[in-house]
Amino acid sequence: MEAVTVEQICAAAGIGPATFYRHFGTKDGVLFAYRPFFLEAIREAVARAPTGTTADQLEGALLGFADYLEVHAEELAMRDRIVTANPVLLSRTLLVQREWEAELAGALAAARDVPDTDPTVWWNAALGLVVIRAAFRRWRGGTTATLRQCVGESFAEAAVTIGRCTDPEHLHGGVPSHPA
Amino acid sequence: MEAVTVEQICAAAGIGPATFYRHFGTKDGVLFAYRPFFLEAIREAVARAPTGTTADQLEGALLGFADYLEVHAEELAMRDRIVTANPVLLSRTLLVQREWEAELAGALAAARDVPDTDPTVWWNAALGLVVIRAAFRRWRGGTTATLRQCVGESFAEAAVTIGRCTDPEHLHGGVPSHPA
Structure with missing residues (x-):
């Protein structure tokens, strides 16, 4: 990241430096500008x-x-390559992952009509982020699979790794969203 | 954290500032000095x-x-209260959690005699950290349970939340450490 100048980024993107600074604020900002869009997604x-x-x-x-x-x-x-090459950006990436987790928890709570403090919502969001991290690892590993396929495979792997179903109610279906 | 001076910390701990700086380097260092001991644990x-x-x-x-x-x-x-009150310390705490995860993965890989890149080892370590985070939440929530009990309960919760055992081999026992 230090080796790349804003001028080079602007040249590659075909925009002027004024536009760059107006949109991103700082050179690092360009890496995290996607935040609100991803939270909305x-x-x-x-x-x-x-x-x-x-x-x-x-x-x-x-x-x-x-x-x-x-x-x-x-x-x-591209973002992945820049963060991997610049360890200082890792801590900010970890904060972003924690934001995704909180957003996922909030959205699941809203969809299920339960409070944000619901333990199942918290677990789902935390495990969801681990599944996303695993899917990125898989995808980055040079597979020809799509990210969607990687998420599907990682989700199945998570269930097999930790799932010790001693209660038959939890077989094949998980916990009901809206317990009777 | 900004409101507390090194002098106040030293007075409370009954040590001189020179000793403090020799041990911890910086004011923030005191919060992260435990790192090598926890990794060893x-x-x-x-x-x-x-x-x-x-x-x-x-x-x-x-x-x-x-x-x-x-x-x-x-x-x-105490550490928890300081970090909660000082959001700037959160990103460093997240890096420490990532270190714990890597240490857990490395130790599990060594115990199982498999490479660090083993997918099950990665899953176990990532899920292990989520279980620890959940246990801390539970513990911090004002329960009278010990951390050990909180970890046991969180582990069971994780299995129920994500465990959809569609393969009878994974019932009651998980995946064997050393597949035949």
Whole structure:
């Protein structure tokens, strides 16, 4: 990141430096300018996800969000390379991931008509972010699969890794979104 | 944190400023000085955890780590209050959590005699950190339970939340540590 000047970024993007600074504020800002759009995409993905079990709803929301990320795949890959090469940007990336988690929790709580403090909502959001991280690892590993496919595979992997279903009610369906 | 001077910290701890700076380097350093000890505690907890299924091993390691954390419960509660009151410390805390995750992954890989890149090891470590975060939330919420009990309850909650066991092999036992 230090090796790249704003002038070079502007030249590559075909914009003037004034436009750049008006939009992004700082050189680092360009890497995090996507934040509000991604948070909106999370809210929309949850709103469109099927209800049913909480696990189905979470999976649907993550797949919907993956479709959004897919559209921005090229930018994400570039962003990924810059952050990997600049460890100082990692801590800010971790804060962004925590924001995604909070947004996912808030949207799930709204869709389920439960308070933000609901434990299942918290678990779904935290595990959802781990699934997204795993999907990115898989995708970055040079697979030909789409981000949507990577999210689907990571979701299944999570269920197998931690799922010790000692209660038959939790087989095949997860916990009902709206317990009777 | 800004409101507290090094002098006040030293007075409260009964040490001189020279000792403080020699040990901690900076005012923020005091909050993160525990890092190497906690990483060592994670390695030891994994080394002592029962083998068997990967889920059993992960649970055992997390419970062992909780026993270590319990000994430092008072410091952790104080640290927690300082970080909560100073959002600027959050990003550094997130980096520390990522370090714990990497240490847990490395220790699990060593105990299982698999490479660090093993997907199950990665999943166990990532989910392990979510379980620890959930246990802290539970503990901080004013329960009378010990950290060990909170970790046990959070582990069970994780399994119920995400566990959709469609394969009978994964019932009651998780994935074997050393597949035949």
